[in-house]
Amino acid sequence: xxxxxxxxxxxxxxxxxxxxxxxxxxxxxxxxxxxxxxxxxxxxxxxxxxxxxxxxxxxxxxxxxxxxxxxxxxxxxxxxxxxxxxxxxxxxxxxxxxxxxxxxxxxxxxxxxxxxxxxxxxxxxxxxxxxxxxxxxxxxxxxxxxxxxxxxxxxxxxxxxxxxxxxxxxxxxxxxxxxxxxxxxxxxxxxxxxxxxxxxxxxxxxxxxxxxxxxxxxxxxxxxxxxxxxxxxxxxxxxxxxx
Numbered sequence: 001x002x003x004x005x006x007x008x009x010x011x012x013x014x015x016x017x018x019x020x021x022x023x024x025x026x027x028x029x030x031x032x033x034x035x036x037x038x039x040x041x042x043x044x045x046x047x048x049x050x051x052x053x054x055x056x057x058x059x060x061x062x063x064x065x066x067x068x069x070x071x072x073x074x075x076x077x078x079x080x081x082x083x084x085x086x087x088x089x090x091x092x093x094x095x096x097x098x099x100x101x102x103x104x105x106x107x108x109x110x111x112x113x114x115x116x117x118x119x120x121x122x123x124x125x126x127x128x129x130x131x132x133x134x135x136x137x138x139x140x141x142x143x144x145x146x147x148x149x150x151x152x153x154x155x156x157x158x159x160x161x162x163x164x165x166x167x168x169x170x171x172x173x174x175x176x177x178x179x180x181x182x183x184x185x186x187x188x189x190x191x192x193x194x195x196x197x198x199x200x201x202x203x204x205x206x207x208x209x210x211x212x213x214x215x216x217x218x219x220x221x222x223x224x225x226x227x228x229x230x231x232x233x234x235x236x237x238x239x240x241x242x243x
Contacts, residue, residue, distance in 0.1 A: 047178040096145035121145025175231040
């Protein structure tokens with residue numbers, strides 16, 4: 001056990017003696033990593049930021065609202081504003097429709113609630129006047145200022161296609177290259193600290209970096225085992241921890 005505990009100290013003593021005999025090694029190493037550190041840092045951050053920016057956030061269609069002109073308007077939000085205003089989620093360009101006429105909101109159980117936003121023309125559900133709010137179901141006819149629309153579900157085939165498209169389009173950049181850059185950055189940093197400390201170098205320096213690298217790789221492998229694919233924020237966090 002004593003031999004195992006003294007092994008890191010013996011290795012550090014040899015490294016200190018080597019640097020003492022060849023001081024140019026430390027000087028050259030410091031000169032090289034002085035330029036290499038910023039390059040590696042930019043590569044690590046650039047890959048993480050690129051993955052965050054390049055992932056397309058494809059809107060998911062929750063339902064459709066048919067319009068009097070025969071077209072259908074997709075509902076892509078949990079809270080959808082229906083009205084004449086161009087800022088509405090579903091624009092109904094009819095003079096009897098208020099600028100913000102009603103709100104169609106999806107509930108946690110997958111249903112829908114319709115709210116009258118103080119419209120002048122009123123809101124009806126299947127021909128019956130609505131006061132304030134009402135639960136609506138697929139196939140119900142929603143009247144906004146006399147303009148009738150129908151709430152329709154997304155067909156199962158289209159929903160399956162949406163899931164597959166999102167799975168393919170939102171696949172982030174592979175994290176392994178960035179992880180290797182980060183590991184190299186950590187190893188070079190440990191050697192730089194040892195070189196700077198000289199004969200005062202402590203085994204705590206490589207031990208701390210070894211533990212950080214082990215925790216980092218252990219976390220990534222554990223997350224990959226449960227099919228996690230995106231590690232952009234974690235990569236940035238481990239990079240900042242290294243600094």
